[in-house]
Amino acid sequence: MYLLFRPDVLLEHGPHTSHDVILEDDIDPPFAPRTVVVQKNKPITDQYELLEFLGRGKFGEVKKCRERATKHLLAAKFIQINKEQDRTEAVNEIEIMKALQHPRLLQLYDAFETKSDICLIMELITGGELFERVIDDDFILTERLCELYMMQICEGVNFMHSCNIIHLDMKPENVLCLNRNGHRIKIIDFGLARKFDPDRQLKVLFGTPEFVAPEVINFDRIGYGTDMWSVGVICYVLLSGLSPFMGDNDNDTYTNINRANYDFDDEAFTDISDEAKDFISKLLVKNKDKRLQAKECLTHPWLTRRPKLVSTPKDEETAEKKLSTKKLRRFVIRRRWQKAVNALLALKRMGMTL
Structure with missing residues (x-):
């Protein structure tokens, strides 16, 4: 593991402050920052191949997925919508993530919305907790x-x-x-x-x-x-x-x-x-x-x-x-x-x- 002390580096995911430590794998972000627009009532499987199950939480489940066009491996987080409050909270999470383009923060890649759920397509993290x-x-x-x-x-x-x-x-x-x-x-x-x-x-x-x-x-x-x-x-x-x-x-x-x-x-x-x-x-x-x-x-x-x-x-x-x-x-x-x-x-x- 190498540490590069380069406060002048401007990463694609946003600038580091003059105090930030630059890690060698910061130089190649997983994907360029994107302006995410929620796609409504469109089949996720038209654009993404859903792969294995990764985990489950109070919100729903997470699956690995592959973007058909680029072959990027990503994570799809499905949030089950049982009441309007669920939708409000999911939309808030999307808006928050859209604003947070930085190497230390999980990045949003895409988003889908249907009547029954909202899906966040995110950077795939493989190292565990x-x-x-x-x-x-x-x-x-x-x-x-x-x-x-x-x-x-x-x-x-x-x-x-x-x-x-x-x-x-x-x-x-x-x-x-x-x-x-x-x-x-x-x-x-x-x-x-x-x-x-x-x-x-x-x-x-x-x-x-x-x-x-x-x-x-x-x-x-x-x-x-x-x-x-x-x-x-x-x-x-x-x-x-x-x-x-x-x-x-x-x-x-x-x-x-x-x-x-x-x-x-x-x-x-x-x-x-x-x-x-x-x-x-x-x-x-x-x-x-x-x-x-x-x-x-x-x-x-x-x-x-x-x-x-x-x-x-x-x-x-x-x-x-x-x-x-x-x-x-x-x-x-x-x-x-x-x-x-x-x-x-x-x-x-x-x-x-x-």
Whole structure:
């Protein structure tokens, strides 16, 4: 894996900021950016060959597909429309994705709408979830790799926020590896994302318990900082395998979040640098307006240090030391179980509406 520090590069998927890390596989985007216009009441199979089933969620299912004209391999996400609210939310997701042309964000390629469903044709991501990959037996996770992953997450979030969009569902399952060989990641799932006007109050009451910010729990006004809290939780878990606010049940978890009740006392943080802990501490702040913004994260000392800039041999050793993924593996297994239960409940709900 090569890192190219080239702030002057303008990619087809949109410009990098001067702080962005350019990964070698950024140079060849999967396809040129497109102006997507929703095709209504047209058979998808006229333009795309539907291939194997990839997964299922609360929205419907995802299949691999191949565009007949170009032979591009893509992913088709089918959203079942049972009520008008489903259609409104699907159209919102399309509009959000149309605005987000950036290498760190899943790209929209095409869209179809019928009476019964809406289909999003998207970039195909083959590397699986980031957390699933780093717990592989043959994967060596170091703090420096964690820096690289968090840098990319912050780049993606920074671009979203620059477009006045809040993701509102940042969690490990929504950070995927582009492929199984490199270290490039993609942020996915914009189904809960919202356009944000700082001059208007926006409140939400949804999200994943372990990753939601205090203002969501309290149904207070949200902002860009709401995403940054979730980024802080992701970073904490990635480095340690521990969930900082996890309680015995959701109510206990919400209480811990409301108190911003966490620490770095576990042995998992023994070999983690002070810069990394400082980075997390400046995100897991109860007052959303005092959290680091995504743009500020990109200039934080933890994310800007480079091999040649590491000040001492001890710092270099810490950055390259293999991190134990034993606790992270347990975290991932628990999340898999939760996801399986949620999928079963979604299937049950879908069956009840048929």
